[in-house]
Amino acid sequence: MSNKMWGGRFATGPDAIMEEINASIGFDQRLYAQDIAGSKAHAAMLAAQKIIAAKDAQKIQKGLDTILSEIEAGKFSFKRELEDIHMNVESRLAEIIGAPAGRLHTARSRNDQVATDFRLYVRDTVDALDAQIADLQVALSEKALAHAATVMPGFTHLQTAQPVTFGHHLMAYVEMLGRDRGRLADARKRLNESPLGSAALAGTSFPIDRDATAKSLGFDRPTANSLDAVSDRDFVMETLSAASICAIHLSRFAEEIVIWTSPAFSLIRLSDAFTSGSSIMPQKRNPDAAELVRAKAGRIIGALTGILVVMKGLPLAYAKDMQEDKEGAFDAFSSFSLVIAAMAGMVRDMEPDAARMKAAAGQGYATATDLADWLVRTLNIPFRDAHHVTGRIVGLASERNLPLHRVPLADMQQVEKRITQDVYSVLTVTASVRSRTSYGGTAPARVRQQARRWLKKLGAA
Numbered sequence: 282m283s284n285k286m287w288g289g290r291f292a293t294g295p296d297a298i299m300e301e302i303n304a305s306i307g308f309d310q311r312l313y314a315q316d317i318a319g320s321k322a323h324a325a326m327l328a329a330q331k332i333i334a335a336k337d338a339q340k341i342q343k344g345l346d347t348i349l350s351e352i353e354a355g356k357f358s359f360k361r362e363l364e365d366i367h368m369n370v371e372s373r374l375a376e377i378i379g380a381p382a383g384r385l386h387t388a389r390s391r392n393d394q395v396a397t398d399f400r401l402y403v404r405d406t407v408d409a410l411d412a413q414i415a416d417l418q419v420a421l422s423e424k425a426l427a428h429a430a431t432v433m434p435g436f437t438h439l440q441t442a443q444p445v446t447f448g449h450h451l452m453a454y455v456e457m458l459g460r461d462r463g464r465l466a467d468a469r470k471r472l473n474e475s476p477l478g479s480a481a482l483a484g485t486s487f488p489i490d491r492d493a494t495a496k497s498l499g500f501d502r503p504t505a506n507s508l509d510a511v512s513d514r515d516f517v518m519e520t521l522s523a524a525s526i527c528a529i530h531l532s533r534f535a536e537e538i539v540i541w542t543s544p545a546f547s548l549i550r551l552s553d554a555f556t557s558g559s560s561i562m563p564q565k566r567n568p569d570a571a572e573l574v575r576a577k578a579g580r581i582i583g584a585l586t587g588i589l590v591v592m593k594g595l596p597l598a599y600a601k602d603m604q605e606d607k608e609g610a611f612d613a614f615s616s617f618s619l620v621i622a623a624m625a626g627m628v629r630d631m632e633p634d635a636a637r638m639k640a641a642a643g644q645g646y647a648t649a650t651d652l653a654d655w656l657v658r659t660l661n662i663p664f665r666d667a668h669h670v671t672g673r674i675v676g677l678a679s680e681r682n683l684p685l686h687r688v689p690l691a692d693m694q695q696v697e698k699r700i701t702q703d704v705y706s707v708l709t710v711t712a713s714v715r716s717r718t719s720y721g722g723t724a725p726a727r728v729r730q731q732a733r734r735w736l737k738k739l740g741a742a
């Protein structure tokens with residue numbers, strides 16, 4: 282049987298393998314709500330412009346509403362021979378309302394139709410993701426406020442560097458997520474233009490009103506060039522880029538959770554709700570959720586890479602390659618959503634082991650910089666010389682296996698005779714974090730400020 286939609290030019294139907302490679306209905310049926318909304322806006326505009334009769338437009342609207350409820354009730358049968366969501370909807374419309382269905386595709390092509398549907402879909406997705414990321418920021422800020430003064434080791438090279446607070450560390454992610462949301466919001470702004478009415482590639486000779494359809498679909502304006510509108514997918518690439526960057530942030534955090542929960546570190550604990558056991562080793566509590574967050578970042582980046590490569594050699598305007606823009610993006614968006622939710626769950630669930638954290642923070646002479654700073658401030662020694670003096674004191678402490686604040690004053694004075702008892706006031710980890718009061722620093726008072734500012738901004742204070 283020749284194809285229903287373009288049977289005029291075709292004597293026979295497609296080979297089975299042609300149908301299989303060509304069909305997108307298996308995945309683009311997700312776009313049904315956007316497709317129907319786009320068609321309703323288009324039909325209303327066609328009638329308002331007197332391109333089709335008002336009574337036909339009414340039948341089209343009613344028919345489309347029926348299809349929407351059929352799909353939502355799970356009563357719609359999607360057919361692969363009808364290729365994609367656009368033709369499945371249109372063909373069902375013809376079954377329901379007959380001849381007027383054939384007027385819907387006036388001044389429109391599947392090329393502008395799919396570009397419109399997908400932009401609407403990505404826009405909805407960005408809005409949902411943004412709300413989820415904001416919730417994760419709330420979880421982080423609340424936990425940070427509760428632990429603004431909980432001292433933990435700060436690392437560089439994963440070697441103990443200087444003490445920080447757990448709250449400060451968590452707030453670092455709140456900042457990253459703030460920029461991630463900014464990138465998504467920016468992508469949303471740029472994608473919110475309506476391709477509808479660009480038709481196949483050149484525009485149309487019918488007196489359509491593109492502003493009207495743009496407005497009724499919540500777009501800011503119609504796209505200004507019909508070729509651009511049907512042939513670019515930068516809105517998908519940009520959104521996936523923003524998602525990839527955010528996923529990388531979350532993957533780094535997931536990696537930290539894996540490290541911190543390892544018994545060798547034991548800095549935090551996840552409850553049974555966010556760990557899993559081992560089928561053989563009864564003692565195990567594995568941070569599977571964190572590991573999967575880390576792994577799914579790879580999948581999201583893979584989807585970004587996929588679309589970049591699909592698009593890179595395509596001449597304008599539409600080519601069927603572009604049908605491959607959707608599956609990877611759908612998968613990436615749902616993986617991303619799961620990743621954010623799992624992260625929010627883990628953040629709410631995690632409890633630091635404050636005693637372990639504090640002990641670990643003091644290991645490896647983490648307050649050596651505080652000693653050097655004291656020498657600079659109190660004895661007016663240039664920092665480079667202070668660094669040298671401190672190095673010698675650290676050497677001495679390590680020979681005797683003592684933490685810095687337990688090295689006797691007499692021994693310190695052998696290295697630098699002007700050192701006084703006052704030096705001990707800066708050598709504990711608690712004193713160290715308290716002293717870091719510079720803007721953006723780890724002092725508990727600063728962390729509380731940051732956390733409160735964010736909670737207020739997030740509407741959660």
Ligand code: ARG
Nearest residue numbers: 305365391392395599603604
């Ligand atoms: N299913 C197609 C896609 O996702 C719709 C556009 C088809 N356009 C065409 N000229 N064959 O890209």
